[in-house]
Amino acid sequence: MAEDKTSEPIHLEPFIHQVGGHSHMFSLDEITVCKPLITRELHFYESMPEQMKQFAPEYKGVIEVNFVEDADGYVTLMAYPPKSYERKFPAQRNESRTKRRIRMRPSGSLEIEGEHKQSQVFEEADQRQDEPGAAGRVPHNPWLLRCGRSDLTRLAADALSSAGQPDAGCSRPPSQKYILLENLTHKYQYPCVLDLKMGTRQYADDDSAAKQQRKKVKVATTTSSSLGVRINGMQVYQVNLSRFICRNKYYGRKLAVDGFKQALCQFIDNGSVLRTDLLGAMIARLSELRDVLQRQHSFRFFTSSLLVIYDGQEPRHDVPESSARVDVDVRMIDFAHATHKDFDDPVQHSGPDQGFIFGVESLISVLKTVLQEYG
Known part of the structure; x- marks a missing residue:
């Protein structure tokens, strides 16, 4: 019924x-x-x-x-x-x-x-x-x-x-x-959103040979190959301009490793200050995600993305800085090509999704470098 x-x-x-x-x-x-x-x-x-x-x-x-x-x-x-x-x-x-x-x-x-x-x-x-x-x-x-x-x-x-x-x-x-x-953005007044395409493999098991080849080329020519992650879209609120500045996936595909790091800096730059106060919370949340993914055997998150979200309003200066008071959200999205043993697919995978985990670890490493340089 x-x-x-x-x-x-x-x-x-x-x-x-x-x-x-x-x-x-x-x-x-x-x-x-x-x-x-x-x-x-x-x-x-x-x-x-x-x-x-x-x-x-x-x-x-x-x-x-x-x-x-x-x-x-x-x-x-x-x-x-x-x-x-x-x-x-x-x-x-x-x-x-x-x-x-x-x-x-x-x-x-x-x-x-x-x-x-x-x-x-x-x-x-x-x-x-x-x-x-x-x-x-x-x-x-x-x-x-x-x-x-x-x-x-x-x-x-x-x-x-x-x-x-x-x-x-x-x-x-x-x-x-x-x-x-x-709606992951609903609790933020000015939601700053980073969409990251994750993993070293971007095709599904049932994709055609031609589509698999196109996806392989896209990985090989972007930071998906060297870092296991590339930028798929971004919006950052600029307090000095009172508007969001946006980047799309075509921008992300052009970046090399150094460019990827600079893009992460742009993501925490509100136009008047670099929000290094966000980095500790981002790293902690990503580390928790990595630990969870390492326990997910048979799972593959082909073509899935990761969202990183925070509020772009001016940080308060009347309280001591602490990553614990900073609200940063990290979520996995887009599971149209995800698989695990309960799907009963012709192709079965074993162990955790190392390609996705590699992307998370690379992201943590780059954020730690930014924190050391600017924090």
């Missing part, structure tokens, strides 16, 4: 702090994001070992999302969560939320309409205006308009086609399943 749904659908909005990834993510409320459902990733969340859950977003279930295009060409996404949703999150009300809509231009590019807080302004660093998605200062991370364009274009086309049918009043709008995950 299908789970009962709420009587009223909830309007989804673009998730403005998305710094990387291939698919658009949306906000269901202030503490929950929606991501297109991939069966393997759903199974991974449902079977995740208890000790790993502290290093992943909280999984909150599955919803159905309908896509409807209005007369102005904007795509409206309506979600139908279960009735238990309001009991879990009674304080979240649509009336208090900003309304943002997505529209496809005739050229195939996307635009987002909506009000925003004046402080939430984003700018992509060193972006040429002739690059796809170049938009200057915008009320969302510029990567939001680059990812998932083909999926949204297809769904919008389906919605428009349905609306033009003679029996459109009876037909059901196009829909897609989404998984609900914790």
